[in-house]
Amino acid sequence: MPHLHDLLHAITWFGDSGFLLPASLWIGVWLGIRSPTRPLAWLWILLFGFGGSLIAASKIAFLGWGIGSARLDFTGFSGHTAIAASVWPVACWLAVSRQGHRARVAAAVFGWLFAAFIGATRLALDAHSWSEVIAGYALGVGVSATFLWWQHRMPHPRVSWVLVLLSLATPLFFLQPGTPAPTQSLLEKIAVRLAGIERPFTRADLLAGRRTPLGIE
Secondary structure, eight states: OHHHHHHHHHHHGGGSHHHHHHHHHHHHHHHHSSGGGHHHHHHHHHHHHHHHHHHHHHHHHHHHHOOSBTTTTBSSOOHHHHHHHHHHHHHHHHHTTTSOHHHHHHHHHHHHHHHHHHHHHHHHTTSSOHHHHHHHHHHHHHHHHHHHHHGGGSOOOOOOHHHHHHHHHGGGGTSOTTOOOTHHHHHHHHHHHHHTOSSOOOHHHHHHTOSSOTTOO
């Protein structure tokens, strides 16, 4: 079913780092542009940076040293799912920041549901296992939920939905829709260099119980 496959790729792109990393930066900009909400911007940067660091660390640990779980079929957090669950709830919440509390809660819930849908496309495309998608979703929800919980203690931002929409559309000016960012290949190069191996570990290596990537003695 080529049309379904194309649709899944189109949806999964909304969790791609090439699309959402610029959006995460814009969130920091809109929160930091006014001094009363500047602490919120720092909170967002710290939480998102922490989540992103865990994603990268889990992938490098597997790609370079084969650290994972064959029993759980786990090679690292699903980056698409984790970033989507981090960014989309906050972006949707920010888009209706001038509305009432119920509207903001509904927007955040929509963001979490959309992120779960993106995670489902990763499974449908056989890009990740259940354990990787669930772990990625839990990590992303942890980032966004912590941010949204803490923001109640700080001055509330009021950002125009038009600005948020334009921020989300920024990658469309530089990337062809559906084009994945070269994040995975970059992490592979980093892992290979750090571990001093010829090629990165693969899922097949993990499931076969190999201590070194196939073809490397």
